[in-house]
Amino acid sequence: MQLATWNINSLAVRLPQVLDWLAAHPVDVLALQELKLTDDKFPAQAFADAGYQAQWFGQKTYNGVALITKAPVADVVKNIPGFEDEQSRVIAGTVDGIRVIGAYFPNGQEPGSEKFAYKMRWLDALREWVRAEMAAHPALVLLGDYNITFDDLDVWDPVGLRETIHCTTEEREKLQGLIGLGLTDSVRLFPQPEKNYSWWDYRDLAFRRNRGLRIDHILVSDAVKARASACAVDKAPRKNERPSDHAPVVLTLA
DNA sequence: ATGCCTCAGCTCCTGAGA
Numbered sequence A: 001m002q003l004a005t006w007n008i009n010s011l012a013v014r015l016p017q018v019l020d021w022l023a024a025h026p027v028d029v030l031a032l033q034e035l036k037l038t039d040d041k042f043p044a045q046a047f048a049d050a051g052y053q054a055q056w057f058g059q060k061t062y063n064g065v066a067l068i069t070k071a072p073v074a075d076v077v078k079n080i081p082g083f084e085d086e087q088s089r090v091i092a093g094t095v096d097g098i099r100v101i102g103a104y105f106p107n108g109q110e111p112g113s114e115k116f117a118y119k120m121r122w123l124d125a126l127r128e129w130v131r132a133e134m135a136a137h138p139a140l141v142l143l144g145d146y147n148i149t150f151d152d153l154d155v156w157d158p159v160g161l162r163e164t165i166h167c168t169t170e171e172r173e174k175l176q177g178l179i180g181l182g183l184t185d186s187v188r189l190f191p192q193p194e195k196n197y198s199w200w201d202y203r204d205l206a207f208r209r210n211r212g213l214r215i216d217h218i219l220v221s222d223a224v225k226a227r228a229s230a231c232a233v234d235k236a237p238r239k240n241e242r243p244s245d246h247a248p249v250v251l252t253l254a
Numbered sequence B: 001a002t003g004c005c006t007c008a009g010c011t012c013c014t015g016a017g018a
Helices: A011-024 A044-049 A114-136 A169-179
Strands: A002-007 A029-033 A053-057 A065-069 A074-078 A090-095 A098-104 A140-145 A216-220 A228-233 A249-253
Touching: A002 A098, A002 A140, A002 A216, A011 A029, A011 A044, A011 A065, A029 A140, A044 A053, A053 A090, A065 A090, A065 A098, A098 A114, A114 A140, A114 A169, A140 A249, A216 A228, A216 A249
Parallel strands: A002 A029, A029 A098, A098 A140
Antiparallel strands: A002 A249, A029 A065, A053 A065, A074 A090, A090 A098, A140 A216, A228 A249
């Protein structure tokens, strides 16, 4: 079984690339972020034609998340229960006995800003909800665009980007709060290339120079960790014409 | 350089992304 996450920065623009990627990498679960379309515009038929079911939670212009699956999804939840939010950032469901939570974490823009404060509140609410979900579902995967680096290994220029957005101590403490629930960063379970990133700025030839960040993560509970056999970033789609700025991350389970 | 791309939309500029 394989699960993947990919921020595709507009599904309307990237649908052909997503379908091509699924044809070459027929994962069982693909969590998408930044659909950037309303629910009525979601291309459900295109996924059905490719042999996939879909659950989606869209929004005009910004955000929007989906779960693309081979198997049916049960007990779908949209956004964090009890946390009032205008923004469509979370979609969860149970697939093949695994509780899957796909999330597009807030960007935060700049430390000290109102958007940063929202990111902190959102992270607190996520943690308490995930704690409850883990109690109900021992096999759990939390995957998506976290917009947070774990440490300097995830940053192309840790000195120049010290305490900037995605790299602040406050954000990293919230990320460690999720780890503290008993989750594991699945990429770090396996040997990885040097300078292993999942996002590169569109500007300044950042991808060619490998000036990136690792901000897309797949966190797994112990029951899933025991089944994990591989996890890696797939950089190939970043080389496409008109690529997303993010690359997919893929987890393989025995 | 508070920019460099890219995308959506009340589209020929602006807000947001990260």
